[in-house]
Amino acid sequence: MAEEYYKKVLKLSSSRVWRTYYGGKELDKWHGKTSPEDGELPEDWIASTVNARNPGRESILDEGLSYVILEGGGRRLLKALIEEDPDAFLGTVHTERFGSQTGVLVKMIDSLSRLTIQVHPDKRFAKEVLNSNYGKTESWYILGGREVNGEVPHVFFGFKPGITREVWQDLFNRQDIPGMLNSLHKIPVNAGDVFFIEGGVPHAIGAGCFLIEVQEPTDYTLRTERTTPEGRTIPELLIHQGAGLKSLFDCFHYDSFTEEETIAKWRKEPQTIYSSIDSDEAVLIGEDTTTLFGMNRINVRVAYQSAAKSTFAIAVIVKGAGEIAWEDGSLIVRQGDFLFMPVGIGSVRWTAASGTELQIVVCTPPFPVLGWNGYLPSESLC
Template identity: 50%
Template sequence: MTVITIKIDGSQPLKLSPTRAWRTYLGGKLIDELHGIEQPQDSHFPEEWMMSIISTTRNADREHIQEEGLSNLDLADRDISLKELVEKNPVEFLGKHHVAQFGKQTGVLVKLIDSAERLIIQTHPDREKAQKLFNSLYGKTECWHFVGGREIDGVPPHVYIGFKPGVTREQWKALFDEQDVQGMLDCLHKYEVKAGDTFLIEAGVPHAIGSGCLLVEIQEPSDYTIRMEKKSPSGLPIDDFLIHQGLGFEKMFDIFKYDTYTREETLEKWQVAPEILSESEGSKEIELIGYKRTPYFRMTQVEVQDQLEVQGDGVFSGLYILSGDAVLITGEERLPVKKGAQLFIPAQVSSFMIKNNGNEAVQALRLFGPQGI
């Protein structure tokens, strides 16, 4: 029997345990299936959080659960959170330049989301409003990369993004006051989505993930959400605080940006086309969202037929295995991983090898924090 030694000094990639988070909407069956859970089912735990050093403190009646959403190392003999490691050794794990600019925060959060129902229509504050209204360093610009999905009641996966031409703040508030949900949806552009699609959702833009979506969301690390519905599509009453986040039913409308675009303009503005960064010997890396579109995060996808050396460049990152079986090699250390595995790559890791250990190509997402100066 091979004994795998895991060093937690920042010298090698660290495998993280899956951590689920409670949400107001239903989903998660596909995430259960991904991890081989018997009798997979949809529930109020439709999200798996990755490389997370923040918890879900914005859920009403669940504030007492202090560590929900925090990532922990996948260790059999002890419980250690990624947050604990970062706070004790920030330079080794996050990098000298990152710590100098952002402190002991990763500045990013990643989620795997499986929606069995449409999410409530919502938006999030930008950094200026987040600092002014919530005393938060971070707003919540986010990016969706779709990795799968399913039909729900015969309806294919879909999303709602941005105001149609002619929508005004006064109209939007009146629809909220009347709780005319269909009227609200009719104000937004609806798009069917498929695996491989990527959308950037800037803070302030109204949006809703529809039913049947399986996606990886990379975002600024905050959980401030302004919701437009007082009841979820499945009938769950939403606490007033969850709707306005303490701002009240008038001031919450300051968070929305009321720019309007045609359907074509919206796609051109918010859908992101992939860009091949490198390709050699059957392996390649594709940029899905980069710093030229947003300074808040970056995400690439690597495809490995045989093996691929990945350079660290002195910055931390995350790795999420989309398909295949692989071994991560760092010096003399070897770490087997398979589909569904998530890892944190400390800044101190200068390079590592992804070696394909199976018959199908290994596909993995590389997940990066904010752009440094």
């Protein structure tokens, strides 16, 4: 069956995931649902081969995993399909290093409530403490948001000067939530903002944020709040992920910066690599920021020819409608679609439907042996 699918662009079904915080109404609207509402499924996991870590929900064996929509009806786990022929779907350059693991996870997030203050493991901590080859360094591309209780969308990010391990641990022991929040910079966010969140950096997505997240493929989130802002108790496993409380504080990087320094270090400016009257493409997260993943944005007003990449890719249709075409086929796409593009697809042509602008965010896996953002050095970027 694998051969039938690795030669075409695959459409993925929505995969909503339970979390400890509330949200999802903006995600429902974005998907075009007639009765959007907030609830306990505020995230949509895209091209995921990773299970969500949700204590008490272990019986939901496929929570977090993505399904391919099969022609003629039905669906199949993307993970199972890839495992039939990893080289064909992911490419031998990738599989020689990562096997059948994609090495990347993409999410849509819509927060009605503030997420708990948290930190993700870097590579060293993940390997030495959690026995994982992947940490959870990530990036956010802000799509928009909403005011909640009179506050504009915002994030909490990075330690302020003067916050040491001893100060941070004392705040945790006393569960001084206002003190912990005040230890981090509160930064308003706007549509188009891009942030890079390295493993070890403390943070929390605030209420009202709607964003795309690209990250290493784990669900390792260590938290410092024992209850959510709504009063829900956080299970002990989700506090330290089984590593123990001492290791929880080992996970943080205790570098501290002013707000201006924090923004300069972690907020990234999109870099335009192609522009014409018909279309443009910008690097949101490139190899100059990290080799763990990549993220580009393509705006199509008429048409755009994307050069063949030497790796697979994951695409989110952010807005508009149109078509993606490759050598052996084509697919109609619209806002809310998720696509998996196997390595062998080659060059693709995006065409916007009449009267609409098509916007696509394309995410790529780790590329330590490749050139800029998944392209071989000799390849054109436009």
